[in-house]
Amino acid sequence: MSAWSFEAYIGIPLAAVVLFLLLSDISFLQKFACKLSNLSLTVGNYGISLSLAMVSIAFTLFFSQWMTLRDLDSMKDAQLSDLTTVELQDRDRNEVSIGDGFTHSGISSFLMKAWRAERNWWISLFSLTLWLMVWRSATWVQGLLDEEQKNQQKGESGLTGDLKMKEKTEGAPVTAASQKKSASSKTTSEVDMTNMKK
Incomplete structure (x- = not known):
């Protein structure tokens, strides 16, 4: 050959x-x-x-x-x-x-x-x-x-580890502090939107 x-x-x-x-x-x-x-x-x-x-x-x-x-x-x-x-x-x-x-x-x-x-x-x-x-x-x-x-x-396993962490946080019990945090972030974003319209 x-x-x-x-x-x-x-x-x-x-x-x-x-x-x-x-x-x-x-x-x-x-x-x-x-x-x-x-x-x-x-x-x-x-x-x-x-x-x-x-x-x-x-x-x-x-x-x-x-x-x-x-x-x-x-x-x-x-x-x-x-x-x-x-x-x-x-x-x-x-x-x-x-x-x-x-x-x-x-x-x-x-x-x-x-x-x-x-x-x-x-x-x-x-x-x-x-x-x-x-x-x-x-x-x-x-x-x-x-x-x-x-x-x-x-x-940790890269992407699958990130997905598992996300699932854990989504399945976590809702507390009064986390509800206040999400409500304040909503009002902040609503204020930003009204400022942008003006």
Whole structure:
């Protein structure tokens, strides 16, 4: 399996699935995605997370294709400066020499290499972008999950804790002091409304 097959058939789909799980807002799926992206790959005495390893691989492939494209561009500028792609395609498909030792099949080979390098550049850029998003999203979601777990241990649970507090206050018995407070707030708001009308 080549690096590009690995990237196209394993790296990108895996990143898309993990990113989808991280952004799903379902806690057990987010926990699974965080564990998957933080899965430790050990090489010798060194350990690295899956997401960071895939970012490194994608960056290496991206950089190598960028260098290849740069070399192909300089080669094109040097040897094919006066011929456009349309002119090259309009020529006969025979082995006709087109200046500077290039034959038509050589030009076709050059264009094929350029197309492949551009395709691989876009694949590697897409993979790099996805894995960077997975890496950062996993860190962010893990922090949110840790915070939620701390709040649950304290007896608060984020939004559901706020709703429970509201239910408790709504279900609390009505006292004379709370009635006076609500009556005074009503009269204050009525006075404000009459002042606004004037």
